[in-house]
Amino acid sequence: MRPPIEFRNASVRYGDRTALCDVTLEIPSRQIFGIIGPANSGKTTLLRCINRTIDFVPGARVSGQVLVDGQDVYRLRNVYELRRRVGMVFPLPVGLPLSVYENVAYAPRRAGIHDRRRLDELVERCLRQAMLWDEVKDRLDILGTRLSGGQQQRLTLARALSLQPEILCLDEFSIAIDPVTTMKIEDILRELKCQTTIVLVTNLVQQARRLADRTAFFSSGRLIEVDETEKLFTAPSQRLTERYVNGEFG
Numbered sequence: 001m002r003p004p005i006e007f008r009n010a011s012v013r014y015g016d017r018t019a020l021c022d023v024t025l026e027i028p029s030r031q032i033f034g035i036i037g038p039a040n041s042g043k044t045t046l047l048r049c050i051n052r053t054i055d056f057v058p059g060a061r062v063s064g065q066v067l068v069d070g071q072d073v074y075r076l077r078n079v080y081e082l083r084r085r086v087g088m089v090f091p092l093p094v095g096l097p098l099s100v101y102e103n104v105a106y107a108p109r110r111a112g113i114h115d116r117r118r119l120d121e122l123v124e125r126c127l128r129q130a131m132l133w134d135e136v137k138d139r140l141d142i143l144g145t146r147l148s149g150g151q152q153q154r155l156t157l158a159r160a161l162s163l164q165p166e167i168l169c170l171d172e173f174s175i176a177i178d179p180v181t182t183m184k185i186e187d188i189l190r191e192l193k194c195q196t197t198i199v200l201v202t203n204l205v206q207q208a209r210r211l212a213d214r215t216a217f218f219s220s221g222r223l224i225e226v227d228e229t230e231k232l233f234t235a236p237s238q239r240l241t242e243r244y245v246n247g248e249f250g
Helices: 043-050 079-085 100-110 116-129 149-161 179-192 205-211 229-234 239-245
Strands: 005-014 017-027 032-036 060-068 086-089 167-171 197-201 214-219 222-228
Touching (some): 005 043, 017 043, 017 060, 017 222, 032 043, 043 060, 043 167, 043 197, 086 149, 100 116, 100 149, 179 197, 179 205, 197 205, 214 229, 214 239, 222 229, 222 239, 229 239
Parallel strands (some): 032 197, 032 214, 086 167, 167 197
Antiparallel strands (some): 005 017, 214 222
C-alpha cells in the first residue's frame, strides 16, 4: 500500500538559509507519526510542505518532491482541495472573527453544506472531539476570539476536524492547553488515527513517546533517524538521537 505522505529528496530554503536538506521520508497511513528535534531543526517547515502553507512564507523555495496519495502537491492546481484533505493546527490559536459556531461551520459551508441540522450535528461532533463542547454549548454565538487561549486552541482543532481531513497535521497543539485537557485530547487522537493519518510535531519528547507509532528525529534541517517509536527511544541507531531523547540537549 502506498503511504499517504512521501518526501523525496525534499529541501526548503528561506533566502540563503536551508531549513530542510534532502529529506526522504514515508509517513504510513492511519498512524500517529511523531516528529521531534531541537528548535530550528525543520519540523514545522516539514509540516507546512504537506498542505503548502509554506507558500505563505516569504522567500521560501521548495525543491524535490512532496507527495500526498502519490500526487506531487507542487503540481496540483487545486490547492484549496489539498488543504481540505490536510488539516493543520498551529502552535498558537488562530481564531476567526466569527462566533464559536461559525468558526467550525465556516469551512463546511464553503464546501457546500448548508442544511442547518447537518451543520448543527457537525459542529457538536467537532467540538466534542476537541473537548470543548461542554464549555461552550450554551454560548455558541459568542465570538471565538473571546474564549480563553486554551479554549481558542481547542476551537482551532475543532475547525481543523470540520471537513474530516484524511491527514491531520499538529504543530505543538498542546502549547496553550492545560495538562488535563492535553491528556484528554491525546485520547481523542488515538481514536482518530483509525480513520485519519496524524502527523505530530512536538517538543515534548514524552508526548511523542506516549502517542506516536513511529517517530522521526530531525536536527539542523536533516532527518537523522526514523523508527518505531519505542525502538527509537530505547535503542536508537544514532548517537545524536540518543543524546536528544535522553535530554542532553534540546
